[in-house]
Amino acid sequence: MGDLTRIQWTRYRSSGPEVGTPDPERWAPLGFPAPPPDRPWIFGVVVASANGVVAWRRRDARDDPVREILGGEPRLDRIADRRLMRYLRTIGDAGIGAQTVREQPTLILSPQEPGDERAPELYAFRVARGLSHHPRNVIYSLYGRVPSQHPMLTTPGLSTIILTTPAGRSELTRRGIREPAVIVEALLEPEGLERAHARLRAEHGVRYLACEGGQTLFAALRAARLLDEMFVTTTDVVVDRAAHESVLTTFDFVAEGATLVAEGRLEPGGVYTFKRWRFGAARR
């Protein structure tokens, strides 16, 4: 019997040519289509509670919605979810909304975050496919309120690209943030968001982007028809919505017309479900 944290996937549709796996014992290989010619293929990665909650407004630094949604203790499902997320950071580059950057002060989007188990095989898997050691970290910020000492901006060898607006660029300059590449577009307009991604592809060669949220960013990408699919982990935790403010939920994928491409779980005894929802080519 293989590793108990290897997700057993049932595939309903072809997801695209397989990219391979850093270790077949721990990760079943996933497939991805060729990216569109003029922008990256963008896949969301999210964990939701059993009733669809992905975040709420934190009362303080100890109020951590993600940890609560995952269900606390380090069980096999949780390890599998983290490993899937880390594997998805080997596919290409990775993106995140500025609110998550502000609320998660130790986050870096790399196959091995500080405090993680060692993962040299994930980096080797990237490099063998011609990718950089770390994925480029793409931060989305309208108004440039990015903490200048955040590890996404200070980790040696990690390249960051900030997508922002003209107002955001002024704020970044005011904060002394000059190092990373900056793409300035009218991001509140879907066409501006689309141009920014065309530039990510043309100027930086970004072909695949693992977008790790939050929901505000997902909604903007979806409205601009840029979100191609989502990997959604659903846990067994039911969040009491009335106990929190500004509760955010993931999409209703069926109502959005998305197709369930694959579904996975741990055998035996897994309680999380791992789903892969693809948004239609015929968009709204």
Ligand SMILES: NC(=O)c1ccc[n+]([C@@H]2O[C@H](COP(=O)([O-])OP(=O)(O)OC[C@H]3O[C@@H](n4cnc5c(N)ncnc54)[C@H](OP(=O)(O)O)[C@@H]3O)[C@@H](O)[C@H]2O)c1
């Ligand atoms: N459950 C999960 O899997 C998961 C995943 C990720 C995050 N989270 C949690 O979700 C919470 C944060 O999520 P959130 O939805 O509030 O925020 P978010 O999506 O992480 O970030 C929102 C920010 O993105 C920028 N933005 C908004 N619209 C944009 C657009 N059209 N183009 C470019 N940038 C745009 C703005 O930045 P500025 O304000 O700088 O202008 C905005 O404040 C945190 O608690 C985090 O821990 C959960």
